[in-house]
Amino acid sequence: MVRELTANAQIEIERASRQVVRALRNRPGYGFLAEEVFAAELSARGCQEYGAGLLPLASEALVGHLTRLAKNVYAVALYQACQSLDRDEQGRAYQELGCYLYRVAYNFVKTKGCSSDLAEACTQEALARLHQSLDHIEQPGGFLSYALTTLNRECARAVQDAVRRGECGDVSETTDEEALSFSAPISRAVLDCLLEAMARLSNKDWRMALILERFAGFDDGETALVLGTTKGNVQVMRHRALHNLREDEALAECLTGGDE
Amino acid sequence: MPSHDDFARTLSEAARRGGAARAWQTLRDERDHLAECAMCQREITRLARAALSDEALFRALARIEDVYQLDEPPAYPHFELDRIAPPAQRALWRSASPAEGAGRFVRQLAGDVELRVKVYRRKMEASFRGLTDWLSASVTPAHTPVFVPARRSGKTGKGEVLSLPDREGNLSITLAVEAAGQGKAHLGVEVRDLNTDQPIERAQVSLRYARGAEVIHTQGGKATFVGLEPAEYTIEVKPARGAQAGRVWQLTITLE
Numbered sequence: 085m086v087r088e089l090t091a092n093a094q095i096e097i098e099r100a101s102r103q104v105v106r107a108l109r110n111r112p113g114y115g116f117l118a119e120e121v122f123a124a125e126l127s128a129r130g131c132q133e134y135g136a137g138l139l140p141l142a143s144e145a146l147v148g149h150l151t152r153l154a155k156n157v158y159a160v161a162l163y164q165a166c167q168s169l170d171r172d173e174q175g176r177a178y179q180e181l182g183c184y185l186y187r188v189a190y191n192f193v194k195t196k197g198c199s200s201d202l203a204e205a206c207t208q209e210a211l212a213r214l215h216q217s218l219d220h221i222e223q224p225g226g227f228l229s230y231a232l233t234t235l236n237r238e239c240a241r242a243v244q245d246a247v248r249r250g251e252c253g254d255v256s257e258t259t260d261e262e263a264l265s266f267s268a269p270i271s272r273a274v275l276d277c278l279l280e281a282m283a284r285l286s287n288k289d290w291r292m293a294l295i296l297e298r299f300a301g302f303d304d305g306e307t308a309l310v311l312g313t314t315k316g317n318v319q320v321m322r323h324r325a326l327h328n329l330r331e332d333e334a335l336a337e338c339l340t341g342g343d344e
Numbered sequence: 345m346p347s348h349d350d351f352a353r354t355l356s357e358a359a360r361r362g363g364a365a366r367a368w369q370t371l372r373d374e375r376d377h378l379a380e381c382a383m384c385q386r387e388i389t390r391l392a393r394a395a396l397s398d399e400a401l402f403r404a405l406a407r408i409e410d411v412y413q414l415d416e417p418p419a420y421p422h423f424e425l426d427r428i429a430p431p432a433q434r435a436l437w438r439s440a441s442p443a444e445g446a447g448r449f450v451r452q453l454a455g456d457v458e459l460r461v462k463v464y465r466r467k468m469e470a471s472f473r474g475l476t477d478w479l480s481a482s483v484t485p486a487h488t489p490v491f492v493p494a495r496r497s498g499k500t501g502k503g504e505v506l507s508l509p510d511r512e513g514n515l516s517i518t519l520a521v522e523a524a525g526q527g528k529a530h531l532g533v534e535v536r537d538l539n540t541d542q543p544i545e546r547a548q549v550s551l552r553y554a555r556g557a558e559v560i561h562t563q564g565g566k567a568t569f570v571g572l573e574p575a576e577y578t579i580e581v582k583p584a585r586g587a588q589a590g591r592v593w594q595l596t597i598t599l600e
Contacts (some may be wrong), residue, residue, distance in 0.1 A: 112420065175425050182423040188405050190417040195393045195401060204421045215428040229406075236402040243398070272379045274392055279372065281395070292364040295371055298387040299378075300355040310359045310367075329395035336400035339392055340407060 087137050094131060096141055097150075101127040104150045108158070113184020116177055117161055125161075126154050156225040163224040166215065181214070182207055184228065185235045196243045197253035206238040213238065277338035281329055290325035293318050345376065348383040437510040440594070449591040451513050459506075459597040461521045463529045463574060468501025470523040473600070475506075501525070508595070514538045515588050517581060519597065524571050529599055531569045535562055535581055537588070548582040574599045 105123040108114045117125070130150055133139040139149055165177030189203035189210075213234050221230055246252045282291040289311050296302040296310065304315040311318065329335055346354070351374055359367035371378070378384045396404060405414065436457065440450035453459070463470045503522030510516065520532035531551070535544045543565020550559045553575050560567040561584075581593040 112416075178425055178428060179423055183420050186420055187414055187417060188402075188409055191405050191414050192398075192402060194415070200417060203417070207421075208423055211423060212428050232402070232406050236399065239402070240398040275375065275379050275388055278388060278392060278395070279375070288364055288368070292359070292367060294391070295367065296355075296359055298391060299371065299384065300352050300359060300367070302356070302359070311364060326394055330397045330400075332395075336396060336403075339396060340400050340403040 087135055089131055089135050093134055093141060096146070097130040097134060097139070098123075098127045100143075100146050100150050101130055101154075104147060104154050108151070108154055112187050113180050113182075114158060115183075116165060116180040117158060122154070122158070122161075125157050126150060129153055129157055155228065159227040160224040163218070163221065163227040167218055178211055178215075181231060182211055185210055185231060188232060189235055189239050192239050193243060193252075196247070198243055198246050198251065202242055202246055202251075203239075206242040207235065209242070210235040210238045274339060277335055281332050281335035281338075282325075284332065284334075285325060285328055287321070287324070289313070290321045290328070293321035294325045297322065345380055346374075348381050351377050351381065351384070436508060437513060437593070439512075451510055451515075451591065451593045453508070453595050459519070459595065461504075461529065461597065461599050463521075463523055463527055463599055465527040468523045468525060470501070470503045470521040470529045470599075472504055472506055472521070503530075509538055510593065511538060513588065513591060513593065515544070515581075515583070515591075515593060517593060517595070519579075521599075528571045528573055531572055531577070531597070531599075533562075533567045533569075533579060533581065535565050535567075535583065537586065544583050544586060544588065546584045548580075548584065550580045550582075552578045552580070572599055 102119075102123045105119055105126060109119055109122070130139055130153060133149075133153065134141070140146055162177050162181060165173050166181065168174045168177070186203060186207045189207045190200055193200065193203045193206075210231065214231055217234075221227060243252065282294070285291045292311060293307055296307045297304075302310070304318045307318045308315045311321075313321075354374070355367055355370050358370040378388065393401065393404075435454055437451045438454055440452050458474060460473045460475075461470055462473045501523030503520060505518060505520045507516060507518045514537060516534075516536045516538045518532075518534040518536070520530075520534070522530045522532075524530050533549050535547045535549070536542060537544055543562070545562060545565065547562045547565075547567075548559060549562060549567040550557060551569050555575075558569060560569070576596060576598045578594065578596050583589050583591065
């Protein structure tokens, strides 16, 4: 379907583009393109998509569609700059990419009870690996997703090594609330996911070992009394409960929004 | 909604008097409290994160990043960009000093390159460890059968491949390590002409270690040493013909 781009539609797309770009540029890692340049590029792409009948003009849908488009536009620009022979431009692109990745790495390693130094190390390593594989990237629009996948591999490996060396604490014992809290309130959907997964655990005592510690504030001795076992076994039960939850694919799908 | 202390007290009583089944039922009955109490939300968040595998956790974080809800780090580091310089700008190989080379044309790895491979006993996995940063980016997983003779001879697990091109010497040596079980590993050496990317045939590849030595001539540019124990090994590659004939490439690799 081909649509004629009216003056009103163009104004609306330009306005929404500026809004989307402003919001994105507030996020770490999205500062490589100047606001005007970014908004102009996005607006031009938006007008093209409108002409092709792909862009809705309804306010919320328009912003949602332009946001997805903006990430694609930005990823292509960042990818090209990372390949640039201009060292300054390349350097700025990698610094932005580093910030984008570092925030995810920081949240990952904190969840694992490791220090933020590890997040910096694996982000640095991911940047080096990305640089090596730039030539193999076939879809620059997916550059940021590709970068996250690379970071995932680096962080998983680094955390595994750090845990083996005893450099990361047990996350269940961590008291750093800032590091462990989601910014948004937990949804009922997440709560349901967890309760259902705990109901699926093959051993009912395992889930109680988790629940009594986390919600009733029981120590291992109190839990051991209720479950009629030893303190040492309570720790084993809790470990097994978490291990089984990690292997529960339905829970992972549910918590990561895989069914959306 | 009961306070968190009241809720915790109810749950404790249920556990002490009615055991695990009653406590579980109490928890489910108090779903509204769990969904709205800040203390419980924190615990559910912690539990949700702890219950995700690394891969799933990353997917979750990427999704949260997408809607801008990740925790903000206190500060962002400045990244060292000299570490992303392409390997072509680095000298990976050097000529050995006359004393080391004893009159021969000998190429050795640069001083900061140390090849160590961790071979896991239980996981059937082998991977390079502690490589210098700019070289570690050249390591790729050995997903496909890299060295078929090793695979034919027995069990193989996960492994990694590392390419070590020598532009000055016009030769590329690629090492592949694959777990062989019980802490042993298969080691593959592939020798190619760097300019033409053709395999170098009949090159002599020798492997020396404390308890002996093995010598294999390349076929299709490849030589494979099977079931190596943890130890330090010196690999020496001597092409028999072509532009590289008469030259020797030496490197040391440690299997841990």
